[in-house]
C-alpha cells in the first residue's frame with residue numbers, strides 16, 4: 001500500500017506538470033483527491049490492514065494528500081500568473097509613442113493678408129466697418145457722383161437684381177453709409193466681397209475682395225493719403241518699398257490717383273513681371289469729391305478727406321508671387337498648404 005501511495009503521488013505530480021489550464025488541473029484534483037478518487041480508494045482498503053499498519057498508512061495517505069493539494073495549488077498559481085502576464089503583454093501601452101497630433105490648417109493667403117492690413121489700420125486708430133453685399137443703385141453709384149448713364153458705370157459690369165438693387169461692384173458704398181451715420185472725424189476701413197459680371201481668367205473673377213478706406217477730418221490732404229498708404233505698403237512689402245502716384249479719374253474723388261508699387265522683381269528697371277514698366281498698378285485713391293461730402297451732409301468748406309480702394313487679391317498675389325487669381329478660389333490643398 002505504501003508503494004501504491006507513493007506511485008499515486010508521483011503520477012499526480014507528473015500529470016499536474018503537464019496541465020495547461022485550470023480546468024484540467026481541477027480534473028486531476030478530483031481524480032486523485034475526490035470522494036471517488038484514487039487516495040479514497042486506498043483508504044477504503046485500510047480495513048484489511050493490521051492495527052499496527054493502519055496508523056502508518058493513514059499518516060502516509062494524509063501526507064500524500066497534502067502534498068498533492070499543495071502541488072495543485074502551486075500549479076494553479078503558476079497558470080494564473082502566466083495568464084495575467086499574457087494579458088498584460090497583450091494590453092501593453094507604449095507611453096513613449098508619439099501621439100496623433102490633430103491636423104492643423106493654416107490661414108488662406110487672402111485672410112492672412114487681410115488680417116495684416118486690418119492690424120496696420122487698427123494701429124493707426126481706424127475702425128473696421130461692414131456694408132451689405134446686396135446694395136442699392138443709390139449707394140453703389142448715385143451717391144458716389146455716378147448718376148444714371150454716367151460713362152464710369154460702364155467700367156463696372158454689374159449683376160442687377162432689379163433696376164435699383166444690385167450686387168455691389170465696389171466697397172465704396174460703405175463710404176456713404178458711414179458718412180450718413182458718423183460725424184467727422186471719421187477713420188474707417190471696410191473689407192468685403194464685391195461682384196462684377198466678368199469672365200474668369202488669370203486676373204479676373206466675378207467675385208473678388210476690396211478694402212475700402214475713408215478718412216474725413218479738418219485739414220486732411222493728399223500728404224495724409226500718401227503717408228497712410230506708404231505705412232501700409234511698407235508693412236506688407238518691406239521697408240524699401242517705393243510708391244508712385246499717377247493722376248487718374250474717379251467720379252467720387254478729386255483729385256484722383258492710381259497708386260503703383262515699384263516692381264519687387266526688377267526694382268524699377270523693367271522686367272516681364274511688370275511688363276517692362278518697373279511698376280505694378282495696385283490701387284485707386286483720391287480726395288473725397290466735395291459733391292459726395294455735401295450729399296452726406298458734411299460741409300466741404302470745413303472738412304476734407306481721402307478714400308482708397310485696394311484689391312485684396314492683387315496685393316495678396318503680389319506678396320506671395322501668385323500668378324493666377326483662380327488658384328485663390330479653387331481650394332486645392334496642394335496650393336493652400338504652401339502658405
Ligand SMILES: [Zn+2]
Nearest residue numbers: 263266271274
Ligand atoms: Zn519688374
